[in-house]
Amino acid sequence: MEYIGEHLLPGQIGRLLIVFSFVCSILSALAYFLGTQRRDLPEATSWKNIGRVSFGLHGISVLSIIGIIFYIMTQRYYEYQYVWAHVNDDLPYRYLASAFWEGQEGSFLLWMFWHVILGALLIWKAKNWESPVMTVMALAQILIGSMLLGLHFGSGEWEFKIGSNPLLLLRDTMQAPVFANADYLSLIKGTGLNPLLQNYWMTIHPPTLFLGFASTVVPFAYAVAGYWTKQYKAWLKPVMPWALFSGAILGTGILMGGAWAYEALSFGGYWAWDPVENMSLVPWLLLVAGIHTNLIARNTGYSIRATYLFYALCFVFILYSTFLTRSGILGETSVHAFTEMGLENQLLLLIMVFLGITVYQFFKNYKSVPTPEKEEATPTKEFWMFIGALVLLFSSALITVSTSLPVYNKIVEVFNPDHVAVTIQDAVEHHNKYQLWIAVLIGILSGFTQLLRFKERNWKNYMPKFTKHVLASALIAGVFTYLSTLWLTIVAWQHLLLMFTAIFGVIANLDYLILFIRGNLKIAGSAFAHIGFGLMIVGAIASGLNKHHISSNPFAQRGLLDEKLLDKNVLIFKNMPMFMSGYKVTYQNDTLIGNERVFNIKYEKMDQDGNVIEAFSVRPVALYNNEVTKVAAFNPSTKHYLHKDIFTHIANLPEVEADIEARHRMEDSLKFVSHKSLIGDTIFTEKFFGIIDDIVRNPEHSEYEKEENDIAIGLKMTFRRPGFEQGWKAEPMLVLRKNLVYSFPAQINDLGVRVKLPEEIFARVFDLDQKLDYESFTLKEGENVHFNGSKIVFTGFNPNPEKSDYIKQEKDIAVGARINIEDAEGQAWYAEPIYLIRGNQPFNLKDEVAQLGLHFKFLEIDPKTQTVKLGIAQAEQEDQLIPLQITEDALRSDYIVLETIIFPGINFFWVGSIMMMLGLLASMFHRRKFA
Amino acid sequence: MQKIHIVGLVMIAVAVGVLISMMSDVVNYSNFEEAISTQSRVKVVGVLSKDKPMEYNPQKDANYFSFYMKDDNGLEKQVILNQSKPQDFEMSEQIVVTGSMKNDAFVADEILLKCPSKYKDEEIYLKKEQQKI
Incomplete structure (x- = not known):
């Protein structure tokens, strides 16, 4: 079939480039491999040049593929599956990048993109190391690039595929009746980006994290290169700035994830020990361990093998984490893993290749790696730093084992189909319990080891000074720990110990910074990083242990549930203040902006006498899906103080507000009279x-957005309860837009009254006029006529007429005719039809006295005789009646369920984590000069 | 024997000890029958019984949500969650709840939903369909 309007060229070029870039990466890896193997021969340079050129071509292809995908996304070419799945017409340009890496293929490309950039840097800077290092890089590109190939082999049960191509056509990936139509493109539209990801965090977090992921290949490549070329010591120097860079970026990427979760998602915290989080933390821990042993090896010659292993494991675990998050294996344990794509085997192969290289090289060279004759002395920096690295390894192992239970289940199931899957009962509690001791050890070690010296030769002389400083730091830490208990509630001795060791680490490193290196900021990176770690732990204890919900309703009846399960949520009605834990909280209003419903919630802190001492507002958001029919997520809003955060998020909305289908069901179920x-x-x-x-005639409603050519009718109504003065206003309305009728009912929540207008109201307003028989009268000011028993007096002109159905425009000439009416019973009424000249066209806007059924039109005006021509008509009483529907059983829908959490001291965590990353970066710049 | 080897051995010993102690945190995915017989805290996997009523009335209690769930063995029990009703609850393919039996209901304080992926079973959006609404 000939399809209409498809753009096939970008796809053809792109698919060609995918294959081309794959071939180039193979060529580059081979050339660099031979360049390394024959490094002592003259031909080595030629091999290196071939490697360079093919890597360059590979890089250009990768960039072009990315460019093509961006192009077809900006053009909204929905004939491409990837575009259809991630973009829609409404998606703002600023989220295009997020849409690009929302999918697995896009994120693989992002990864490859960073490898290309890093590869270019290495070609430029790595000098002698280029060939072996780039061999590893190109090998990584081959394996990741294969994820995009999209080749299918075999059929039926034996069908398997290599990679998933991002440039396939929608009609090739999916079978749907719509493709029977040659013009199917005019019928489809994109599904768009998940609203949760339409967020600036989604723009900055993935590229940072993937740069972190991508950069871990460099330390690994140097380690492989060092062993491969038998330069067991030489690689330790150039690898250092790369490892520090990787540590800083990967760490930042992980923390950004935490900040995203805390700031913009409703997770209620920054770290949840979710498998996806764990498995990005583990490579970072291994990398940090590697940086420490690298430092030992550079200074003393010990720990070369450990450094090799740490860097290699770091990269292997990056791949393992990729496998876990992308294979769908975490389905039952993680809230945010990708779904299955059939690439599991390929991902496994990726791990196996690099694990194989690691194991092979490590054991092959085990004996050849030089080690100092003498073993390291106990009171030295190298000894305790090594212990520290082992602690990090230990931490990684514990996290990995617990997180890998789903993998264990899968493997056992293969051999024993009846296997009952196992899992960790309470993951957060479990990890905290064990990692607490890791943090305690790190706190102590990072404190006193900093004060030790490499290759200590004169321990006897140094010991008193060392002891003095350690004891002083411990003493000061003790005082601060005591002070912290005045601020926080810390009951368990383990937590007290953790607080103490964290502060000890901070103080000892401050001591080192001030008294040992005398504030020399060039070499202060490590002190800063360790101070940062200590502060992070302090922040984690404060905000984790002492976080508390203030959104609890003390009056709720809770017979059934455990005491320990505290109430987390509270219900508040619009404009009805609620008192909770010293705050008066008011849900003031909400507005719909695009697909975000923003709630305005006011907090007033009261003192004991009930005076307001502080007032602020937060704006949590209910995020609707792209069709604005259903709430997709709730985003929190946080009031930040220096010493605490007040975190507010909406836990729930009335179902009728959260889901348009529920609203329709509710509307149908109500008995309107x-x-x-x-x-x-x-x-x-x-x-x-x-x-x-x-x-x-020009009604307003909170949910109604006026469009051109709308015809809208509304009623102003007042409801009262018998015997009470108070009146409640209701303004239901109905809109006719392009033959479709939209109803906007009005609800009085206090009464449970809901009013809606039936379509007949249009007939009442518009058709009535056609039935009327207008009789015309010419009147001067003050003259009167008798009409059906009423006395009608024209009392004069109104040069500035105001009426609900008259919207004034510039250059309008409008005049109203004031008409006083006295009916048969002597009661007085008033009407004011309008005569209007707009753009040389005369119009008249009628008026009516509904109770009498009298209708007035201002037909003509004669300035010479000072007379007006009025049309007056009498309507049948039956035709005057306004139809409407009322129910008294409407459920309240003006409330929200609110969750408010106080996080004390959370800024310690953020400040500490930023210090740690800056410390790593500072060290990188310092080491770069040596390299 | 070098000191570092002693340290290594100690660490291995500790590691073994810790791993063994870690096993106490590992549990089988359970079912309602076990939850009834043991009365202890367990994790139960199951699916939502869509024909049975769900109750969430925040005006009465914002922290009370109840529904019926069928575990993997087909046993159906009421589950009471002391939280607000999770988003997209009806769409879940699979539910994992953590808690214990109280009287005849399973009282849970933790819930994990497995929702269908974005692409699976998804119909192509038709502009025509949209215009009908």
């Missing part, structure tokens, strides 16, 4: 009575 009434007459419902005050 039809009424007909004249303006000004009283309508009696079972419990209340209401009066129609007026018909409105």
Whole structure:
């Protein structure tokens, strides 16, 4: 079939480039491999040049593929599956990048992109190391690039595929009746980016994290290169700045994830020991361990093998983490893993290749790696740093084992189909319990080891000074720990110990910074990083241990549930203040902006006498899906203080507000009673009575956005409860837009009254006029006529007429005719039809006295004789009645369920983590000069 | 024997000890039958019984949500969650709840939903369909 309007060229070029870039990466890896193997021969340079050129071509292809995907995304070419799945017409340009890496293929490309950039840097800077290092880099590109190939082999049960191509056509990936139509493109539209990801964090977090992921290949490549070329010591120097860079970026990427979760998602915290988080933390821990042993090896010659292993494991675990998050294996344990794509085997192969290289090289060279004759002395920096690295390894092992239970289940299931899957009962509690001791050890070690010296030769002389400083630091830490208990509630001795060791680490490193290196900022990176770690732990204890919900309702009846399960959520009605834990909280209003409903919630802190001492507002958000029919997520809003955060998020909305289908169901289930009434007459419902005050031609409603050519009718109504003065206003409305009728009912939540207008109201307003028989009268000011028993007086002109259905425009000439009416019973009424000249065209806007059924038109004006021509008509009473529907059983929908959490001291965590990353970066710049 | 080897051995010993102690945190995915017989805290996997009523009335209690769930063995029990109703609850393919039996209901304080992926079973959006609404 010939399809209409498809753009096939970008796809053809792109698919070609995918294959081309794959071939180039193979060529580059081979050339660099031979360049390394024959490094002592003259031909080595030629091999290196071939490697360079093919890597360059590979890089250009990768960039072009990315460019093509961006191009087809900006053009909204929905014939491509990837575009269709991630973009829609409404997606703002600033989220295009997020849409690009939302999918697995895009994120693989992002990874490859960073490898290309890093590869270019290495070609430029790595000098002698280029060939072996780039061999590893190109090998990584081959394996990751294969994920994009999208080749299918075999069929039926034996069908398997290599990679998933991001440039396939939608009609090739999916079978749907719509493709029977040659013009199917005019019928489809994109599904768009998940609203949760339409967020600036999604723009900055993935590229940072993937740069972190991508950069871990460099330390690994140097380690492989060092062993491969038998330069067991030489690689330790150039690898250092790369490892520090990787540590800083990967760490930042992980922390950004935490900050995203805390700031913009409703996880209620920054770290949840979710498998996806764990498995990005583990490579970072291994990398940090590697940086430490690298430092030992550089200074003393010990720990070369450990450094090799740490850097290699770091990269292997990056791949393992990729496998876990992308294979769908975590489905039951993680909230945010990708779903299955059939690439599991390929991902496994990726791990196996690099694990194989690691194991092979490590054991092959085990004996050849030089080690100092003498073993390291106990009171030296190298000894305790090594212990520290082992602690990190230990931490990684514990996290990995617990997180890998789903893998264990899968493997056992293969051999024993009846295997009952196992899992960790309470993951957060479990990890905290064990990692607490890791943090305690790190705190102590990072404190006193900093004060030790490499290759200590004169311990006897140094020991008193060392002891003095350690004891002083411990003493000061003790004082601060005591002070912290005045601020926080710390009950368990383990937590007290953790607080103490964290502060000890901070103080000892401050000591080192000030008294040992005398504030020399060039070499202060490590001190800063360790101070940062200590502060992070302090922040984690404060905000984790002492976080508490203030959104609890003390009056709720909770017979069934455990005492320990504290209430987390509270319900508040609009404009009805709620008192909770010293705050008066008011849900003031909400507005819909695009697909975000923003709630305005005011907090007023009260003192004991009930005076407001502080007031602020937060704006949590209910995020609707792209069609604005259903709430997709709730985003929190946080009030930040220096010493604490007040975190507010909406836990729930009334179902009718959260889901348009629920609203339709509710609307259908309500028993509306039809009424007909004249303006000004009283309508009696079972419990209340209401009066129609007026018909409105330009009505307003909180959910109604005016569009051109809309025809809208609304009513102004007042409801009262018998015996009470107070009146409740209701303004239901109905809109006719392109043959479709939209109803905007009005609800009075205090009464449970809901009013909607039936379509007949259009007939009442618009068709009535055609039935009327206008009789015309020419009147001077003050003259009167008698009409159907009423005396009608034209009392004069109004040069500035105001009426609900008249919207003034510039250059309008409008005049109203004031008409006083006295009916048969002697009651007085008033009407004011308008005569209007707009753009040389005369119009008249009628008026009516609904109670009498009298309609007035201002037909002509004669300036010479000072007369007006009025059309007056009498309507049948039956035709004057306004139809409307009222129910008294509407459920309240003006409330929200609120969750408010106080996180004390959370800024310690953020400040500490930023210090740690800056410390790593500072060290990188310092080491770069040596390299 | 070098000191570092002693340290290594100690660490291995500790590691073994810790791993063994870690096993106490590992549990089988359980079912309602076990939850009834042991009365202890367990994790139960199951699916939502869509024909049975769900109750969430925040005006009465914002922290009370109840529904019926069928575990993997087909046993159906009421589950009471002391939280607000999770988003997209009806769409879940699989539910994992953590808690214990109280009287005849399973009282849970933790819930994990497995929702269908974005692409699976998804119909192509038709502009025509949209215009009908």
